[in-house]
Structures are given as C-alpha cells and as structure tokens.
Amino acid sequence: MRDTITWGMMLRKLPTIAKAIPRVVKGMKVANVKDPTQPCGLAWTFEQATLRNPEGLALLQNDVALTYAQVNQWANRIAHHLISQGIGKGDAVAIFIENRPELLVSILAVAKVGAVSALLNTSQTRDALVHSLSLVAPVAIIVGEELVPAYCAVRQRVAIAETRTWFIADRDTYGSPGISPDGFINLMKVSADTGDAGRNHNPPSSQQVFCDDTCFYIYTSGTTGLPKAGVFKHGRWMRSSASFGLIALDMRPADVVYCPLPLYHATGLCVCWGSAISGASAFAIRRKFSASQFWNDVRKYRATTLGYVGELCRYLVDQPPSADDNQHGVTKMIGNGLRPGAWQQFKTRFGVGHICELYAASDGNIGFSNMLNFDNTIGFSLMNWELVAYDHDSGAPIRNANGLMSKVAKGGQGLLLARIDDKAPLDGYTDPQKTEKVVLRDVFSKGDRYFNTGDLLRNIGFGHAQFIDRLGDTYRWKGENVSTTEVENILLQHPNISEAVAYGVEICNTNGRAGMAAITPAESLATLDFSELLSFLQQHLPAYAVPLFLRVKVKMETTGTFKYQKTRLKDEGFDPGKTVDDPIYAWLPGSQTYVQVTTQVLADIDAGKYRY
Structure with a gap:
C-alpha cells in the first residue's frame, strides 16, 4: 500500500x-x-x-x-x-x-x-x-x-x-x-x-x-x-x-x-x-x-x-x-x-x-x-480516534445490527471520528443546535460520544494517518467512489497544468455525479493538447475517475485561506452560459479527446443524445 x-x-x-x-x-x-x-x-x-x-x-x-x-x-x-x-x-x-x-x-x-x-x-x-x-x-x-x-x-x-x-x-x-x-x-x-x-x-x-x-x-x-x-x-x-x-x-x-x-x-x-x-x-x-x-x-x-x-x-x-x-x-x-x-x-x-x-x-x-517527518502524512494524534465505515450517498456512518459503528481495517479509508472526553472536550459553536449535529452518541459502546469530523482518512500504520478528502468533496460515479484529491493530484502531475480543482456534477438522466475539473494552464490554453491530456488521465486514473468535463480558467478564485470555491464551481457546472469567459470542454462517449461545449453540445447532452 x-x-x-x-x-x-x-x-x-x-x-x-x-x-x-x-x-x-x-x-x-x-x-x-x-x-x-x-x-x-x-x-x-x-x-x-x-x-x-x-x-x-x-x-x-x-x-x-x-x-x-x-x-x-x-x-x-x-x-x-x-x-x-x-x-x-x-x-x-x-x-x-x-x-x-x-x-x-x-x-x-x-x-x-x-x-x-x-x-x-x-x-x-x-x-x-x-x-x-x-x-x-x-x-x-x-x-x-x-x-x-x-x-x-x-x-x-x-x-x-x-x-x-x-x-x-x-x-x-x-x-x-x-x-x-x-x-x-x-x-x-x-x-x-x-x-x-x-x-x-x-x-x-x-x-x-x-x-x-x-x-x-x-x-x-x-x-x-x-x-x-x-x-x-x-x-x-x-x-x-x-x-x-x-x-x-x-x-x-x-x-x-x-x-x-x-x-x-x-x-x-x-x-x-x-x-x-x-x-x-x-x-x-x-x-x-x-x-x-x-x-x-x-x-x-x-x-x-x-x-x-x-x-x-x-x-x-x-x-x-x-x-x-x-x-x-x-x-x-x-x-x-x-x-x-x-x-x-x-x-x-x-x-x-x-x-x-x-x-x-x-x-x-x-x-x-507529522512530528516524525514521514512523507505524505498528517502524522499521529495523542487523542482517541477511529475511522469508521460510512454511507457514501448520505455521508452518515453505518451502524451494524447492534446499532453500533464499524471500524475500517488498517489500510482502508473511513470517516474520522474523535472521542469527546476530558482529554479532548468539544468546544463546539455558539449555536448549541449546530454543535449537537456534529456529535455522535453510542458509537462503539453505550454512552460514548464522538465528534464527526466529516473527513475521510486512511490509516497507514503506527498511529499515522493520511488525509483523503472532505466527505462532501467525494462523489459517486458508475458505482464507484471518486476522491477529488486523487484526481487533482494526477492533474497537477501534468506539466501543462498549474492548478486543478475536481468536483462532481449532475448530468440529466444519469445516476450519481460525473467528474469535472477546473484547470489553469501553466502557460496558456494554446499549450494544452486535449487528446494528449485525455490519454494522460486514462493512463493514471481508473476509467470512472477520468473527468468528463474540463473548465479552463486563467486564474483560480480562492478564499482568504487559499481554499478553492468549489461550491460555486459545482453550481455553475458545465453550462457555458454560466461560466462566462471560461471555456468548457467535454469528453463525449466514443471520442478520444475533449471538445468544446457549445450551446448545441450542451442541449445534446441534456437531451440524452450521448450515453454516459
């Protein structure tokens, strides 16, 4: 692993x-x-x-x-x-x-x-x-x-x-x-x-x-x-x-x-x-x-x-x-x-x-x-934590027949829960109702309490973990769970891409969310060979994780803490009427490249002309 x-x-x-x-x-x-x-x-x-x-x-x-x-x-x-x-x-x-x-x-x-x-x-x-x-x-x-x-x-x-x-x-x-x-x-x-x-x-x-x-x-x-x-x-x-x-x-x-x-x-x-x-x-x-x-x-x-x-x-x-x-x-x-x-x-x-x-x-x-200076890990915690199985569609942790939650095996990824106790109290929010929403009770035994982080981690051994994604940032396509972080990491390995943000978007008459990524070219749009880019992604990602849509941005908008504005990107989707100056490209079924989405191409996708 x-x-x-x-x-x-x-x-x-x-x-x-x-x-x-x-x-x-x-x-x-x-x-x-x-x-x-x-x-x-x-x-x-x-x-x-x-x-x-x-x-x-x-x-x-x-x-x-x-x-x-x-x-x-x-x-x-x-x-x-x-x-x-x-x-x-x-x-x-x-x-x-x-x-x-x-x-x-x-x-x-x-x-x-x-x-x-x-x-x-x-x-x-x-x-x-x-x-x-x-x-x-x-x-x-x-x-x-x-x-x-x-x-x-x-x-x-x-x-x-x-x-x-x-x-x-x-x-x-x-x-x-x-x-x-x-x-x-x-x-x-x-x-x-x-x-x-x-x-x-x-x-x-x-x-x-x-x-x-x-x-x-x-x-x-x-x-x-x-x-x-x-x-x-x-x-x-x-x-x-x-x-x-x-x-x-x-x-x-x-x-x-x-x-x-x-x-x-x-x-x-x-x-x-x-x-x-x-x-x-x-x-x-x-x-x-x-x-x-x-x-x-x-x-x-x-x-x-x-x-x-x-x-x-x-x-x-x-x-x-x-x-x-x-x-x-x-x-x-x-x-x-x-x-x-x-x-x-x-x-x-x-x-x-x-x-x-x-x-x-x-x-x-x-x-x-990461006190011990290993690569690619958030390190370890002195607090009590567990990774549990969760339902991808709802984001809720799964309870077994006894009403308790199930821990994932070493090497697997799961939802991070942190035990609330005297050693690790939860300060919460000014609104008690919002605090109550993130507290899980009777998790592994009656009376225990855990904070639901909403984050997916992987246990990589000796108490160390690796951050995978925010639960809301993963999406499901073709029956598979796709990590936006994984897609972004691969896109950033391409020499002509300097920034990448991956997310899931809905296509009419399909289940789940299809992959989409906003990308910023390292130099200019002209340097991107979309056939070569698609081939690169197919070589490095599972078929279900290859983005079906690309949005090319000259500059990526971020918050004050350098976080990308994913909610806005998701809302605007692959409609060129909403993305204004950012061209949209689609990998249409049966093709070997990305083509620009025009009003007609969008209408054809919405009408179900293409089988995804």
Missing part, C-alpha cells in the same frame, strides 16, 4: 523518538491543564514567554520589530483601557483588522481582560458581515482603518455603541496613533493615557482566565453559505500551542516563524503564532501572501520556520526556478493541505528538512501532526 509506514521505517526513527521524549513529556504537561482554577491560555503563555525572553523579538512586519516586553506592555495599555470602559470577562469584542501587529496586540489585550475576540473575516462585507456579528452579539468592536468603509456600510444594522467603536490607524501605531474619523474612538490614543502603571503591569484579570473560558470565536463556513462561529477555549489554546510548538517543532527563542496566512483563522493564529509564543520565538507576518516576495521575506526576517497551507506551496513551486531557492535558514514548516504531488518537489527544491503537516479543525477537538 502506498505510503504505508513499516517497522523498518519506524526503527530508523528511533534516535529521533528518543531525542524527542523529554520535550514530549514537557509539552504534554503544559498542554493538559486539568485544574479548573489554574491560570492558563493566550495571555498567560505570552506573559510567561515575556518573562523568559523579554528582549527577544516577538513581532516583525516590514520595518517594525517589537520585543516581547514591548508587545506585552502595549497589550497591557490597551487591556487597562478596555477594563476602564467596562469590558469584562466573557464579553465578546469583534476585531476587524488585516494582518499587522495591531491585530495581534488587540487580540492579546482582549485575552488579558478575559474577554473573547470575535475574529471577523476581513473579506466579509454586507449581509455576511452582519450575520457574523449577530452570531456573537459583541459589546464592542475594534476596526482597522483599512476596513472602516466595510464596517460603515453595515454600522446602522449593528447594535454597538459609538463609545465602544474603536479605531486603529493603518500605520505603525506603536509610537504614533494617527487620527481617527468621526464616530470612532482612537484606541491607541486613549490607551496611551494609562501611564507607566498600565504599561508595566499585567492586569490582574489575566490571572483569572482558566481552561474552560472562551478565548476566540473563529468563523467556519456553514452549510447555508453563511459562517458559523466556532468556540475556541483557552484550554484548547494550551493544547494547540504546546502540541505544535513544543512537541512537534521544538521551538526556541532563536527561531523565527514566517506566516503570510490570514490571522483570523486557526492555522495562522493558533498553530503558527501559538507555536512561536510557546518557544518565546519571533513571529513575522505579511499583510497578504505574495509568491514572488515569499523567499525574500524569509531571508529578510531570517526565518527558521514557515507556516503554510497546501495551495501556498503550490504557488511557490509554480514560480520560475531561482539559484536562491534554497538560500535561506528554514529547517521546518508547519501547516496543512500539502498534496503528495507537491510534497517531495517542494522539499527537494527549497531544501526544507521537516514538513510538519498537521490536521486540525477550528471547530473540532482533535489534532494530528
């Missing part, structure tokens, strides 16, 4: 395992805060890092370089002002700022108060923005100058007092607060008035934050198209930052994490920043990801560690080769979604020794990490 981990492979890792044992023990002790009266969480870990490394660099962006002591003092000033304005423990404070130091300092200040940061997606506007705010009913909001127009457009629909509508100028505000527009309070200006006492002393409230207190609301995509607000507690911050920073990456004060990911999501904020804080390391950020400037930034900040998502790596691989590709100090990287097709290519070309691929969801209770 491909990528199976064998005894021989594990034996070769014994020196690595032996070396890691002390930090694993230390990390588990830090991660598993069981005493409900023990101070912990984001503010506590940052204050501990400040005690360990006060003059060490903490935040870097462009020409801004702040030490742990400076960031902690800055956050203290803001925290004292929030407290003076009546913000207290458990209050939701919406934060609407793009990637810059002020975002992280604001989040840290809110955590010191014991309040909850509602991390608004900076690309949201209008109804989606109003919906996100209404889910958590914030008592205050902090708005960056760059997003003032978006907030002003919905301000009359949101019940937040003007006296608690704070503004942060789009500049380096550490030394100069800037000028706020009418209707906003300049947070940096008013918080500067707290004086030395407010700057030099951590507020007592930061010692009154415990493992079961909520740290953030992190928004995830909802089935209705509108976001859900996931609850992320301080106890989970401890597990995340220690597991990834101490155990998986062994972060130290000399390390620098470079992270161009959006910080309103858990990978950038909790995994990457959390890892940096756990090691009292520096955290370098970028406003928005740039493939052309990525390695220049890495060299500028002297980064040792990268934060990534899979598509970011694909963009870097697609850049023209350079003699400087491996001229950097990066030895390790952490993130998720790196496809097997790009894994070894990235590792070899850029000379990164350790790819710590992880699996985690901001709304879940389990995390995997």
Whole structure:
C-alpha cells in the first residue's frame, strides 16, 4: 500500500523518538491543564514567554520589530483601557483588522481582560458581515482603518455603541496613533493615557482566565453559505500551542516563524503564532501572501520556520526556478493541505528538512501532526480516534445490527471520528443546535460520544494517518467512489497544468455525479493538447475517475485561506452560459479527446443524445 509506514521505517526513527521524549513529556504537561482554577491560555503563555525572553523579538512586519516586553506592555495599555470602559470577562469584542501587529496586540489585550475576540473575516462585507456579528452579539468592536468603509456600510444594522467603536490607524501605531474619523474612538490614543502603571503591569484579570473560558470565536463556513462561529477555549489554546510548538517543532527563542496566512483563522493564529509564543520565538507576518516576495521575506526576517497551507506551496513551486531557492535558514514548516504531488518537489527544491503537516479543525477537538517527518502524512494524534465505515450517498456512518459503528481495517479509508472526553472536550459553536449535529452518541459502546469530523482518512500504520478528502468533496460515479484529491493530484502531475480543482456534477438522466475539473494552464490554453491530456488521465486514473468535463480558467478564485470555491464551481457546472469567459470542454462517449461545449453540445447532452 502506498505510503504505508513499516517497522523498518519506524526503527530508523528511533534516535529521533528518543531525542524527542523529554520535550514530549514537557509539552504534554503544559498542554493538559486539568485544574479548573489554574491560570492558563493566550495571555498567560505570552506573559510567561515575556518573562523568559523579554528582549527577544516577538513581532516583525516590514520595518517594525517589537520585543516581547514591548508587545506585552502595549497589550497591557490597551487591556487597562478596555477594563476602564467596562469590558469584562466573557464579553465578546469583534476585531476587524488585516494582518499587522495591531491585530495581534488587540487580540492579546482582549485575552488579558478575559474577554473573547470575535475574529471577523476581513473579506466579509454586507449581509455576511452582519450575520457574523449577530452570531456573537459583541459589546464592542475594534476596526482597522483599512476596513472602516466595510464596517460603515453595515454600522446602522449593528447594535454597538459609538463609545465602544474603536479605531486603529493603518500605520505603525506603536509610537504614533494617527487620527481617527468621526464616530470612532482612537484606541491607541486613549490607551496611551494609562501611564507607566498600565504599561508595566499585567492586569490582574489575566490571572483569572482558566481552561474552560472562551478565548476566540473563529468563523467556519456553514452549510447555508453563511459562517458559523466556532468556540475556541483557552484550554484548547494550551493544547494547540504546546502540541505544535513544543512537541512537534521544538521551538526556541532563536527561531523565527514566517506566516503570510490570514490571522483570523486557526492555522495562522493558533498553530503558527501559538507555536512561536510557546518557544518565546519571533513571529513575522505579511499583510497578504505574495509568491514572488515569499523567499525574500524569509531571508529578510531570517526565518527558521514557515507556516503554510497546501495551495501556498503550490504557488511557490509554480514560480520560475531561482539559484536562491534554497538560500535561506528554514529547517521546518508547519501547516496543512500539502498534496503528495507537491510534497517531495517542494522539499527537494527549497531544501526544507521537516514538513510538519498537521490536521486540525477550528471547530473540532482533535489534532494530528507529522512530528516524525514521514512523507505524505498528517502524522499521529495523542487523542482517541477511529475511522469508521460510512454511507457514501448520505455521508452518515453505518451502524451494524447492534446499532453500533464499524471500524475500517488498517489500510482502508473511513470517516474520522474523535472521542469527546476530558482529554479532548468539544468546544463546539455558539449555536448549541449546530454543535449537537456534529456529535455522535453510542458509537462503539453505550454512552460514548464522538465528534464527526466529516473527513475521510486512511490509516497507514503506527498511529499515522493520511488525509483523503472532505466527505462532501467525494462523489459517486458508475458505482464507484471518486476522491477529488486523487484526481487533482494526477492533474497537477501534468506539466501543462498549474492548478486543478475536481468536483462532481449532475448530468440529466444519469445516476450519481460525473467528474469535472477546473484547470489553469501553466502557460496558456494554446499549450494544452486535449487528446494528449485525455490519454494522460486514462493512463493514471481508473476509467470512472477520468473527468468528463474540463473548465479552463486563467486564474483560480480562492478564499482568504487559499481554499478553492468549489461550491460555486459545482453550481455553475458545465453550462457555458454560466461560466462566462471560461471555456468548457467535454469528453463525449466514443471520442478520444475533449471538445468544446457549445450551446448545441450542451442541449445534446441534456437531451440524452450521448450515453454516459
């Protein structure tokens, strides 16, 4: 079986395992805060890092370089002002700022108060923005100058007092607060008035934050198209930052994490920043990801560690080769979604020794990490998990005659379930009904509870797993289950294709969903030989998995976290009237190439002229 981990492979890792044992023990002790009266969480870990490394660099962006002591003092000033304005423990404070130091300092200040940061997606506007705010009913909001127009457009629909509508100028505000527009309070200006006492002393409230207190609301995509607000507690911050920073990456004060990911999501904020804080390391950020400037930034900040998502790596691989590709100090990287097709290519070309691929969801209770540096795996988890058989059409796990679920055999793929217990509690969503929908009861024995991740994994041995697909992203055609990830990986192996997104579409009078893929040519449409491409796909994929339709896109649209917009692609299907400037091609039965879909070809397909 491909990528199976064998005894021989594990034996070769014994020196690595032996070396890691002390930090694993230390990390588990830090991660598993069981005493409900023990101070912990984001503010506590940052204050501990400040005690360990006060003059060490903490935040870097462009020409801004702040030490742990400076960031902690800055956050203290803001925290004292929030407290003076009546913000207290458990209050939701919406934060609407793009990637810059002020975002992280604001989040840290809110955590010191014991309040909850509602991390608004900076690309949201209008109804989606109003919906996100209404889910958590914030008592205050902090708005960056760059997003003032978006907030002003919905301000009359949101019940937040003007006296608690704070503004942060789009500049380096550490030394100069800037000028706020009418209707906003300049947070940096008013918080500067707290004086030395407010700057030099951590507020007592930061010692009154415990493992079961909520740290953030992190928004995830909802089935209705509108976001859900996931609850992320301080106890989970401890597990995340220690597991990834101490155990998986062994972060130290000399390390620098470079992270161009959006910080309103858990990978950038909790995994990457959390890892940096756990090691009292520096955290370098970028406003928005740039493939052309990525390695220049890495060299500028002297980064040792990268934060990534899979598509970011694909963009870097697609850049023209350079003699400087491996001229950097990066030895390790952490993130998720790196496809097997790009894994070894990235590792070899850029000379990164350790790819710590992880699996985690901001709304879940389990995390995997590739601590032992095997290829093409999300690693292992210290939590209790199982892979179970599921019904492909409904996505529901299958129960046997006794009403219990069935585990899949080693090497098989199944639906990932994570046990909910004291070691791995489920924080869920702000809406209890949405939380209840993802909880499965009486799974293997009466009374047990498991979180349904909705993800398909394969057990590749020794507790390690391989991500296969989101359950909703697989489709069934000709009685077979097709993994979109598998199809995408093969398409990306073709030298003339730089991006690929696979999905299933319905054809009139057929069962299941036929395969379709949106592709971006490496150079231009003219470089694609559709007969050769079809032959290539037939050689590398089972017949039922070869896409019947192709949509050629000059540029693939992605979300702020570089995820492709599959829902929109599925909805538009292979109708050239809906895809506008993107030509559609079809592999018609009996032919040996893809032909362009015209209005007439579409009508013939819909009329059943072709037998699929």
